[in-house]
Amino acid sequence: xxxxxxxxxxxxxxxxxxxxxxxxxxxxxxxxxxxxxxxxxxxxxxxxxxxxxxxxxxxxxxxxxxxxxxxxxxxxxxxxxxxxxxxxxxxxxxxxxxxxxxxxxxxxxxxxxxxxxxxxxxxxxxxxxxxxxxxxxxxxxxxxxxxxxxxxxxxxxxxxxxxxxxxxxxxxxxxxxxxxxxxxxxxxxxxxxxxxxxxxxxxxxxxxxxxxxxxxxxxxxxxxxxxxxxxxxxxxxxxxxxxxxxxxxxxxxxxxxxxxxxxxxxxxxxxxxxxxxxxxxxxxxx
Amino acid sequence: xxxxxxxxxxxxxxxxxxxxxxxxxxxxxxxxxxxxxxxxxxxxxxxxxxxxxxxxxxxxxxxxxxxxxxxxxxxxxxxxxxxxxxxxxxxxxxxxxxxxxxxxxxxxxxxxxxxxxxxxxxxxxxxxxxxxxxxxxxxxxxxxxxxxxxxxxxxxxxxxxxxxxxxxxxxxxxxxxxxxxxxxxxxxxxxxxxxxxxxxxxxxxxxxxxxxxxxxxxxxxxxxxxxxxxxxxxxxxxxxxxxxxxxxxxxxxxxxxxx
Numbered sequence: 001x002x003x004x005x006x007x008x009x010x011x012x013x014x015x016x017x018x019x020x021x022x023x024x025x026x027x028x029x030x031x032x033x034x035x036x037x038x039x040x041x042x043x044x045x046x047x048x049x050x051x052x053x054x055x056x057x058x059x060x061x062x063x064x065x066x067x068x069x070x071x072x073x074x075x076x077x078x079x080x081x082x083x084x085x086x087x088x089x090x091x092x093x094x095x096x097x098x099x100x101x102x103x104x105x106x107x108x109x110x111x112x113x114x115x116x117x118x119x120x121x122x123x124x125x126x127x128x129x130x131x132x133x134x135x136x137x138x139x140x141x142x143x144x145x146x147x148x149x150x151x152x153x154x155x156x157x158x159x160x161x162x163x164x165x166x167x168x169x170x171x172x173x174x175x176x177x178x179x180x181x182x183x184x185x186x187x188x189x190x191x192x193x194x195x196x197x198x199x200x201x202x203x204x205x206x207x208x209x210x211x212x213x214x215x216x217x218x219x220x221x222x223x224x225x226x227x228x229x230x231x232x233x234x235x236x237x238x239x240x241x242x243x244x245x246x247x248x249x250x251x252x253x254x255x256x257x258x259x260x261x262x263x264x265x266x267x268x269x270x271x272x273x274x275x276x277x278x279x280x281x282x283x284x285x286x
Numbered sequence: 287x288x289x290x291x292x293x294x295x296x297x298x299x300x301x302x303x304x305x306x307x308x309x310x311x312x313x314x315x316x317x318x319x320x321x322x323x324x325x326x327x328x329x330x331x332x333x334x335x336x337x338x339x340x341x342x343x344x345x346x347x348x349x350x351x352x353x354x355x356x357x358x359x360x361x362x363x364x365x366x367x368x369x370x371x372x373x374x375x376x377x378x379x380x381x382x383x384x385x386x387x388x389x390x391x392x393x394x395x396x397x398x399x400x401x402x403x404x405x406x407x408x409x410x411x412x413x414x415x416x417x418x419x420x421x422x423x424x425x426x427x428x429x430x431x432x433x434x435x436x437x438x439x440x441x442x443x444x445x446x447x448x449x450x451x452x453x454x455x456x457x458x459x460x461x462x463x464x465x466x467x468x469x470x471x472x473x474x475x476x477x478x479x480x481x482x483x484x485x486x487x488x489x490x491x492x493x494x495x496x497x498x499x500x501x502x503x504x505x506x507x508x509x510x511x512x513x514x515x516x517x518x519x520x521x522x523x524x525x526x527x528x529x530x531x532x533x534x535x536x537x538x539x540x541x542x543x544x545x
Contacts, residue, residue: 058497080504083501098441100500102418113513115504118512119514162503
């Protein structure tokens with residue numbers, strides 16, 4: 001059974017004429033890791049807000065169609081109940097720090113205090129989550145004294161401790177270097193393997209290709225493509241619609257035009273590109 | 287780099303270990319006694335016999351006096367002079383200044399008012415010097431203060447310095463593009479406009495995002511809250527609070543029925 005189920009969702013922000021989401025229908029299975037890509041203004045963040053209940057509860061505006069998570073419809077729920085099922089972390093880590101706490105440990109416990117988790121369990125959950133995201137050494141630091149990448153991990157961890165069924169992440173690695181990005185993708189992957197459903201908006205397509213189960217390409221508030229990463233990320237529709245694609249895909253596509261790419265599929269990652277080209281080289285040598 | 291808007295000084299002292307509520311009650315009682323006591327020397331006595339020993343006991347005397355000298359003393363000195371000069375009082379003239387008379391009675395009244403103010407400021411200074419703001423708010427929330435109120439207080443203490451830093455960044459950015467911040471008054475004022483825009487609009491966006499972030503962490507949840515830190519409230523704390531309440535009551539009685 002699909003844990004996230006959107007049926008014909010159309011949404012307009014207040015005081016705007018254009019729908020940010022247009023007739024979106026989407027099902028996500030439990031434990032699935034879905035990546036969402038799209039150019040600016042495609043509705044990626046709005047989709048995140050819709051699944052996380054902030055559309056329409058926080059932003060108001062007009063919503064038609066139904067958003068269901070774990071069998072409940074968002075319109076019939078309150079935001080504070082909804083966040084127990086769906087966790088949301090987004091781009092700017094600085095604004096996700098509550099400001100109400102003086103250490104990272106307290107910051108991570110903030111959400112658990114709000115939803116009334118008993119003290120012993122609270123401490124255990126915070127410690128576990130810090131280990132998972134590799135920030136145990138930051139426990140006693142002030143959240144404001146951290147670097148952007150560290151703050152971003154704190155923001156992600158502060159949602160993970162809440163143990164939502166569905167994790168919605170809107171560009172959670174924007175402030176991170178490649179090493180930090182790899183670690184965070186590793187964490188997200190392992191959360192998905194443990195059965196957490198992950199919906200991730202991300203520009204870094206090479207990482208998506210390695211980690212996601214499925215990719216959805218959004219364009220002008222609608223779903224353009226929806227499928228396996230290797231198919232969606234190499235689709236000729238992406239460059240035509242202004243999507244960022246992997247440089248390896250672009251190179252191989254050029255190579256195919258010139259007749260020097262033998263592979264059936266285009267590569268997304270460096271490894272795939274190397275493999276494809278080395279096959280070609282072997283073909284020439286033999 | 288990150289400066290907090292807080293007086294708190296971390297020390298290991300019996301005053302630091304008191305429950306925050308006890309210290310709030312202590313500060314309020316001192317203020318009430320200073321203002322309600324029928325005798326003009328009570329505030330001075332409180333200052334000498336209670337507040338100074340408290341600052342020593344809390345090991346914050348140095349910070350306390352530096353605050354008093356820098357901020358309070360200049361204000362209070364002017365206040366004393368004004369009150370002594372302008373409060374009416376028909377009694378012996380002590381001395382004259384610019385044709386205004388300072389009488390015994392007006393000096394006495396001015397002295398009482400000024401010492402009251404010193405006691406008021408000092409007692410809250412001791413509270414803030416010896417109590418971590420988050421501990422104070424956490425304790426008050428556990429006693430039923432609305433969480434939203436505590437959030438506003440604590441987040442302001444942390445976010446205002448962040449906003450100041452941001453304003454400084456914007457000013458530097460604009461100066462590096464040739465904004466004049468050092469010439470005539472008029473040019474400087476007209477130079478402020480391009481700074482206000484980014485700061486104000488940027489802050490509005492931040493507020494919205496922060497609202498989403500804390501909402502995503504169940505801030506408006508109806509569940510009864512739990513608390514990470516248990517703040518000790520000992521029987522000594524309770525005893526101190528009852529004694530203070532009794533002292534306030536006695537002061538009120540003395541005030542109502544002067545013997």
